[in-house]
Amino acid sequence: MSARDRILTKLRAAQPAQPNAMPDLDAHYTPRVRGESKAERLARFRTGIESFHAEVHISSEADWPALLARLCADKQVATMLYGADTPAGQRLDQATFPATTLRPWSGQVEELKADLFHRVDAGFTQTRGAIAETGTLMLWSSEAEPRTLSLVPPIHFALLDADTIQPTFFDVLRTENWAAGLPTNALLISGPSKTADIQQTLAYGAHGPKELVVIVINAEGDAQ
Amino acid sequence: MSNPVVSTHAGHQARSYPSRPEAVYFYGTCLVDMFVPEAGMDAITLLEREGIRVIFPDNQTCCGQPAFTSGFPEEARQVIASQLDLFPGDYPIVVPSGSCGGMIRWHWEKVIGDDAALQARAAAIAARTYEFAEFLLHVVGFSRKDEGPATTVTLHTSCSARREMGTHLVGRELLARLGNVTLAHHDHESECCGFGGTFSLKHPDISTAMVTDKVAALKATGASQLVTADCGCMLNITKRAAKEDLDAGRAKPSLPGEHLATFLLRRTGGKPAGDQQ
Amino acid sequence: MSHQPQQQSSGQPIAFVSAQALRARMHDAVNDPHLRQSFRGAMDFLMAKRAAQFPDQDELDSLRALSEGIRQYSLSKLPDLLEQLEANLTRNGVKVHWAETPDEANAIMLDIARRHSAKLIVKGKSMVSEEIEFNHAMEAAGVGALESDMGEYIVQLAGEKPSHIIMPAIHQTKQQIAKLFAEKIPGVDYTDNVDALIRIGRNVLRDKFESADIGLSGVNFAVAETGTLCLVENEGNGRMCTTVPKVHIAITGIEKIVEKLEHVAPLYSILTRSATGQAVSTYFNMISGPRKAGDKDGPEEVHLVLLDNGRSQAYADEQLRKTLQCIRCGACMNHCPVYTRIGGHAYGTTYPGPIGKIISPHLMGLEQTHLLATASSLCGACGEVCPVKIPIPELLIRLRGEANSAPHANPAMVGQGAAYDPKISFVWRMWARLYARPATYRAFSWLATRFRALTPRKQSGWTAARTPLQPASRRLRDMVKDRR
Ligand code: SF4
Numbered sequence: 003m004s005a006r007d008r009i010l011t012k013l014r015a016a017q018p019a020q021p022n023a024m025p026d027l028d029a030h031y032t033p034r035v036r037g038e039s040k041a042e043r044l045a046r047f048r049t050g051i052e053s054f055h056a057e058v059h060i061s062s063e064a065d066w067p068a069l070l071a072r073l074c075a076d077k078q079v080a081t082m083l084y085g086a087d088t089p090a091g092q093r094l095d096q097a098t099f100p101a102t103t104l105r106p107w108s109g110q111v112e113e114l115k116a117d118l119f120h121r122v123d124a125g126f127t128q129t130r131g132a133i134a135e136t137g138t139l140m141l142w143s144s145e146a147e148p149r150t151l152s153l154v155p156p157i158h159f160a161l162l163d164a165d166t167i168q169p170t171f172f173d174v175l176r177t178e179n180w181a182a183g184l185p186t187n188a189l190l191i192s193g194p195s196k197t198a199d200i201q202q203t204l205a206y207g208a209h210g211p212k213e214l215v216v217i218v219i220n221a222e223g224d225a226q
Numbered sequence: 227m228s229n230p231v232v233s234t235h236a237g238h239q240a241r242s243y244p245s246r247p248e249a250v251y252f253y254g255t256c257l258v259d260m261f262v263p264e265a266g267m268d269a270i271t272l273l274e275r276e277g278i279r280v281i282f283p284d285n286q287t288c289c290g291q292p293a294f295t296s297g298f299p300e301e302a303r304q305v306i307a308s309q310l311d312l313f314p315g316d317y318p319i320v321v322p323s324g325s326c327g328g329m330i331r332w333h334w335e336k337v338i339g340d341d342a343a344l345q346a347r348a349a350a351i352a353a354r355t356y357e358f359a360e361f362l363l364h365v366v367g368f369s370r371k372d373e374g375p376a377t378t379v380t381l382h383t384s385c386s387a388r389r390e391m392g393t394h395l396v397g398r399e400l401l402a403r404l405g406n407v408t409l410a411h412h413d414h415e416s417e418c419c420g421f422g423g424t425f426s427l428k429h430p431d432i433s434t435a436m437v438t439d440k441v442a443a444l445k446a447t448g449a450s451q452l453v454t455a456d457c458g459c460m461l462n463i464t465k466r467a468a469k470e471d472l473d474a475g476r477a478k479p480s481l482p483g484e485h486l487a488t489f490l491l492r493r494t495g496g497k498p499a500g501d502q503q
Numbered sequence: 504m505s506h507q508p509q510q511q512s513s514g515q516p517i518a519f520v521s522a523q524a525l526r527a528r529m530h531d532a533v534n535d536p537h538l539r540q541s542f543r544g545a546m547d548f549l550m551a552k553r554a555a556q557f558p559d560q561d562e563l564d565s566l567r568a569l570s571e572g573i574r575q576y577s578l579s580k581l582p583d584l585l586e587q588l589e590a591n592l593t594r595n596g597v598k599v600h601w602a603e604t605p606d607e608a609n610a611i612m613l614d615i616a617r618r619h620s621a622k623l624i625v626k627g628k629s630m631v632s633e634e635i636e637f638n639h640a641m642e643a644a645g646v647g648a649l650e651s652d653m654g655e656y657i658v659q660l661a662g663e664k665p666s667h668i669i670m671p672a673i674h675q676t677k678q679q680i681a682k683l684f685a686e687k688i689p690g691v692d693y694t695d696n697v698d699a700l701i702r703i704g705r706n707v708l709r710d711k712f713e714s715a716d717i718g719l720s721g722v723n724f725a726v727a728e729t730g731t732l733c734l735v736e737n738e739g740n741g742r743m744c745t746t747v748p749k750v751h752i753a754i755t756g757i758e759k760i761v762e763k764l765e766h767v768a769p770l771y772s773i774l775t776r777s778a779t780g781q782a783v784s785t786y787f788n789m790i791s792g793p794r795k796a797g798d799k800d801g802p803e804e805v806h807l808v809l810l811d812n813g814r815s816q817a818y819a820d821e822q823l824r825k826t827l828q829c830i831r832c833g834a835c836m837n838h839c840p841v842y843t844r845i846g847g848h849a850y851g852t853t854y855p856g857p858i859g860k861i862i863s864p865h866l867m868g869l870e871q872t873h874l875l876a877t878a879s880s881l882c883g884a885c886g887e888v889c890p891v892k893i894p895i896p897e898l899l900i901r902l903r904g905e906a907n908s909a910p911h912a913n914p915a916m917v918g919q920g921a922a923y924d925p926k927i928s929f930v931w932r933m934w935a936r937l938y939a940r941p942a943t944y945r946a947f948s949w950l951a952t953r954f955r956a957l958t959p960r961k962q963s964g965w966t967a968a969r970t971p972l973q974p975a976s977r978r979l980r981d982m983v984k985d986r987r
Pocket residue numbers: 828829830831832833834835836857858885888889890891892893
């Protein structure tokens with residue numbers, strides 16, 4: 003018998019004849035639904051992620067590339083990597099960045115690993131949405147926007163559409179039915195990388211990005 | 227120093243209380259019987275003063291907790307089995323100790339074994355078992371005039387009273403009902419005093435570290451005395467304080483302590499049994 | 504920076520520890536004022552942070568009940584879910600391995616390392632890898648295993664073991680870490696500025712992420728219905744280990760499984776809030792397979808090692824099975840008055856604190872762990888905060904009983920009867936005789952009170968720190984008889 007069979011045999015011998023009843027998640031979540039407006043969700047998301055040291059800028063569909071260009075200049079980003087074959091990437095293809103070289107991701111990571119680790123100052127990604135309750139971004143890896151884009155460069159710029167902010171992670175899993183098909187990597191991000199491993203003192207920029215900058219496209223045009 | 231607040235919920239459902247009964251059984255516990263009888267006596271006096279008849283079953287010995295928690299369930303079972311006949315009437319059972327009360331209320335039924343009839347009897351007993359302070363507040367509705375001088379005390383609630391019986395709020399409320407008594411909260415109030423029955427004998431180092439911290443925190447309140455509804459903790463804490471006094475050559479106890487029943491009785495015009503001796 | 508740390512040893516392997524040695528260790532720890540102070544401070548901090556995450560008691564109660572329900576549901580279907588997980592992971596392109604023992608698990612991983620001629624394995628935080636002494640096994644075979652979680656990195660550099668499952672280096676002060684870095688990392692000067700120390704660690708480890716052949720990680724939740732491995736972390740090293748090297752190996756105990764993807768939502772929430780008092784961790788990383796055609800990065804191979812190592816023994820017993828509900832948040836140790844006073848190393852186990860006391864007997868046998876169950880006042884603080892409502896005190900009592908029981912021919916637990924002492928059993932038998940016979944008890948208590956002057960003044964552990972106990976002159980029952 004293999005280890006697999008031995009383990010399963012032991013477990014089967016002790017397994018209850020009837021499994022427990024399926025846990026009732028709705029009983030917990032339904033009474034706690036907030037029924038908040040889009041603006042309230044955005045505000046809650048913002049408070050949350052800012053408390054985790056992320057920077058949030060509100061912009062519009064028309065203006066965000068210019069804002070990003072300004073932010074890159076302010077932060078002295080010499081090179082920013084982005085995924086080209088996305089709606090946002092196509093906007094960037096057109097945009098002018100006075101202080102920053104925009105570099106679309108091309109090829110396999112092996113070909114640009116050294117640059118990624120040593121020469122790229124920022125990575126730009128879209129986001130699938132966000133979670134108001136915790137101040138969390140959701141990223142699904144794709145061919146255009148690989149996993150390391152939001153991980154290795156010291157600054158991560160993330161573009162978020164305010165319409166895609168959902169109340170809770172549970173709501174996301176339910177309404178978007180993630181269980182029906184996940185990408186290779188689905189990721190929740192709440193702030194820049196951090197650690198409190200030395201004397202419980204919080205320090206940012208542990209291994210991942212030191213800065214997380216969120217640009218929110220808010221159709222209602224609340225430009226704060 | 228921070229004083230983290232641990233959840234105030236006892237992991238068990240809040241219970242509903244009966245109306246004031248004509249009589250109660252008093253289950254004194256082995257520790258009170260032999261080591262702190264005056265605390266038990268004062269609890270009985272308080273109840274009787276409220277017009278409640280107190281029945282003291284003479285065959286009571288021990289709730290079985292020492293053996294149970296030490297990992298000798300069979301020995302605990304034998305002792306519990308000997309106690310199941312003590313309460314034939316349908317009166318509440320009052321226990322002047324949170325841990326023994328918790329033992330009866332939450333563990334007797336499980337420890338008694340597979341016999342369904344015995345389990346049912348243990349469960350029936352558990353359902354009408356109350357920790358003394360809980361009973362005094364919720365069933366008796368204790369509210370007597372405080373006749374004592376203004377004083378500040380500090381309260382320690384045993385872990386089982388807090389977590390199995392949920393009665394730390396009860397102790398506070400009873401003290402609050404005394405008009406002239408101020409309660410001084412101590413640092414790390416919800417933390418164990420380090421008694422834990424045989425734990426204090428098996429791991430004296432760790433137990434000593436815990437009780438030493440507890441004594442220091444209690445003393446730091448500047449309260450004139452300690453009040454507690456659990457005699458195990460009381461002995462642990464006051465005897466540790468007494469040892470510190472002894473080692474320091476202090477004649478006057480730096481942390482005198484007494485059972486909540488004794489304190490309540492004295493404050494409300496009664497004569498504690500210990501005072502009469 | 505591309506300096507090699509001079510030493511990458513990982514503490515002594517956990518060897519057999521006798522009860523006596525364990526006791527001595529605890530004694531030393533409790534008498535170390537420095538250690539006492541730092542653990543007290545750290546635990547107070549973590550307790551306050553957790554409390555701040557649960558302002559609404561009803562929400563906490565409801566979430567705990569739900570989390571307990573999900574874990575118990577998952578365990579009730581454990582073998583089915585393991586097969587489902589395996590099938591879905593395999594479909595996703597992940598290779599699944601099964602190991603009954605630490606040796607088997609290490610052999611599987613060493614085999615993978617050899618196949619890839621790996622020189623360096625960079626590791627994300629994994630307590631299971633500690634449990635199987637992974638670093639030792641790899642180093643013995645000439646493969647480097649480098650911890651990349653900051654706390655784990657510090658602990659490895661110091662040649663120690665983690666003293667906390669969530670905050671491995673909680674026993675070290677920043678001054679100690681500053682000294683350690685200055686000594687062990689070439690070109691680094693002493694600084695006790697925490698940001699600077701983290702920058703040093705970051706620089707050393709970034710090079711390793713770039714060059715490592717294999718990344719190793721633990722798993723927080725494995726989702727059966729989708730074949731997904733979920734990892735919770737703040738630093739990003741977990742993402743590095745699972746994304747950058749060509750091969751990713753995840754290792755987990757067989758119990759860390761849930762059926763539905765939506766089951767991770769409440770568990771994740773209660774995990775981070777209970778553990779470090781964070782509303783959410785920086786990253787929640789859900790991995791469902793290796794790099795696919797078209798993907799531009801990610802490991803080309805992903806392996807999952809499912810480890811039993813005694814868990815099936817706990818599973819076999821309905822009560823002890825509750826041990827496996829654990830989601831390793833560490834709240835029980837943060838709230839434990841014993842852990843606060845002796846720290847994590849004194850336990851001599853991979854998992855210290857209350858969870859260590861209840862899980863270690865299954866991993867290591869009762870021979871060397873039975874004393875742990877007794878080192879508790881049963882105060883219940885652990886059970887009160889446990890997010891999945893494991894009745895830890897109840898399990899400690901059960902383990903005490905298993906250790907005390909007369910040795911069996913066919914023990915249900917390894918090391919059952921390890922604390923069996925005929926003399927002590929005899930004392931308890933006599934105790935039961937006395938207290939189960941009211942007339943005998945009455946006679947005994949009468950004598951004890953009448954002859955109280957004969958009570959010994961020295962009462963073993965009690966009088967080391969307290970004045971002696973002495974029976975009263977009259978029993979309660981005497982007073983009751985004489986009243987009025
Ligand atoms: S036993 Fe409970 S409190 Fe302790 S680590 Fe596990 S889940 Fe957390």
